[in-house]
Amino acid sequence: MTSSYSADVVDDAPVMLAAYYDGLNGVARVNGGALSKTTDAADGATFTINEIQVGRDNNTPRNYQGEMIVLNTSDLTTIQKVEGYLAWKWGMQAKLPAAHPYSTTNGTSGPKKSVPSATVTLAGTVTDSDDTPSVTWSDTGDGTGTGTVIFEDVNDLNTDVSFYGSGTYILRLTVDDGHGPVFEEVVITVSEPNNVPSFTADPIAGSGATEDIAYSATLAGSASDDDAGATLSYAKVDGPDWLSIASDGTLSGTPGNSDIGANSFTVSVTDGIIPTPIEATLDITVNAASVAGTPIFIDLSSASAVSHPAGDGKYWNALGQADGSLDHSVANVIDVSNASTTIGLAIDLTNIQAGGTSGAGFGGTGVNGPSGADPFDEAAVITDGIFNNNANNGTAVFSFTGLAADTSYAFSAIGGRASNGDDGQIIILDAAENKLGAAAVTTETTHTLLNDGTVLDFSVTSNASGEIFFEFRKADPGDTDGSATINGLSITSASPADTTAPTLASADIVDDQGGSNINENDLVTYTVTFSEDMDDATVTAADFSNAGSASVTIGTISETSPGVFSVEVTPTNAGTLQLQVPAGASLSDAAGNALDTASAIIDDTTITVSSLFESWAGGSFNFETDTNNDGVSDGLAFLLGANDLNENAASLIPAGNSNSEGNLVITFNCLNADNRGSAVINIQFSNDIGVSDSWADHTIEVPETSSTVNGVVFTITPNGTMNEVQAVIALSGLDGLFSRVQGLSSP
Incomplete structure (x- = not known):
């Protein structure tokens, strides 16, 4: 059976032609866009494309080139894929009917799915020293991909191949020199084409806002993306300054008096893949606030x-x-x-x-x-x-x-x-x-x-x-x-009833150190800014703690302006500092609405707190190490007032004498509590150098002021950063007594 199709053409304008044969129903068709010519044929008949006449300018000869794909199938989906492929490849997509799944106007699929999922160039290599073998490319059909695979030339080592569906495809290159074929296979993975996100409406009608009242809404759900698992990110492109748009679509801000009326914003959405975000208009009407308590006559x-x-x-x-x-x-x-x-x-x-x-x-x-x-x-x-x-x-x-x-x-x-x-x-x-x-x-x-x-x-x-x-x-x-x-x-x-709970974000807990490292006992002042005026009676030291590892003292809390509080925090040992409002804390705004503290609200900045010993040593040194081998540990040298690690601290060791009552008197200087931080200095004594009378049984921390501790009489004389210490230890009938000082990094 022979079929021919003639199409009128305009010079330099493309014409779309496709042909297929439906062997099951005995129908052969040459398709030119929405036009077709059908010839019935008996099952098993031969279908021959004899001639396709595309016309010629009567005055000037023209050469035409094109592409025809012949399919032996009645599957409409496959036919439409080929039609879409040809149309888009040759720039004829506008000629596809509007209802065609790959037309420019079909919103369900559209041009993004009307071309092959991928086209690649294969690069085969064959080596045969004595023959010229034949080569053949084929699709094994063993991959997960179910789309059509079309080779431009199955006998070309470097042919192009197009895939009409996602998944993995296993392609085989078979070589035969007449002595038996051999083959190698390559696996190609084709991903789904990316779908462009779109707004469901343009312009977007935003919910109304009110002057001087914090606005809260979201763009989430206003745009969609057909790609499973796509993450959409929103942004503000243009519009009045009062509105902010977070990447998750959250709208926030407080409009002022000058914003009353219609407000128009340009917003965008992207899936992180498309080169240019999609834009739309967001309309928000800002209503005037009531003027509480002001009569209008x-x-x-x-x-x-x-x-x-x-x-x-x-x-x-x-x-x-x-x-x-x-x-x-x-x-x-x-x-x-x-x-x-x-x-x-x-x-x-x-x-x-x-x-x-x-x-x-x-x-x-x-x-x-x-x-x-x-x-x-x-x-x-x-x-x-x-x-x-x-x-x-x-x-x-x-x-x-x-x-x-x-x-x-x-x-x-x-x-x-x-x-x-x-x-x-x-x-x-x-x-x-x-x-x-x-x-x-x-x-x-x-x-x-x-x-x-x-x-x-x-x-x-x-x-x-x-x-x-x-x-x-x-x-x-x-x-x-x-x-x-x-x-x-x-x-x-009258003022509208306030039923909105206050909020506090991690970013609204800000320290005055800029996140820099500090030493223990350094005062850090935090500024904590709530979303609205708070009942200051509910904002107490019990509502704050450290989420880090350092122990802290919460000091003075004062309200500097409505909803803004100054919180003084002092770390008392080394570690990290992150001020938090812990889970379960009870704070409320001026109207009695409670702050949501189901989860802790933690400062997003971590401050490293060094011990005063580490600061003195210039790094993280071991308290027990004797860096300069002077017989005094680094920690004890620090406590006794050595200038640095290199100073010989042997001369700072306490001196021991007896007084007129025959009691042991030892004298030395040590750093006061403000300058030694969490480190402590102890006096220890024993009647046999700890052999049977343990030093640990007679360990007394040196106090900050003159006092008697466990029978030991301390006289403390402050002198700048140091304390001059005299300790009198009664012999209590013993023939002799030994004493020493001990330094510890923490109590």
């Missing part, structure tokens, strides 16, 4: 307060400005003079909360927050407030936005004092302007505003979006004679 006493003639019943929506004023020009006038339906007064406090002057007022009288029991007592006109006019019985809805989320706000309101005025009602609403039910965060949902000028105090908790809604109406809708008037409001935010 809203004067509604007169229409003239918002640049309208008094009594015309028109009011503006208003937007809070950074200077503490309300901008009444940003929305349409609301005409409530004959309101019979719900009207609204929208008050956006975003900028006021962010940077407004303390006690700022909004327009008209009472701008600066009048003093006195009645905060609105100075109102010039107590008429024409937000009202329900006579029989119209409409309602005015107040909406406050730009507040801190889930925060309690205290309101004060004052009603009208007109002779025909009615009492009013303030009813707390939800975002859909429904009256709050029993599940409301406030204990009361309806408050009566009297017409006699009495100030009404009530509180409302903002919702998760930082909003508060309430309506004002006449308490008695059936009364058609009077009007209920609200002439003024003030709003004061």
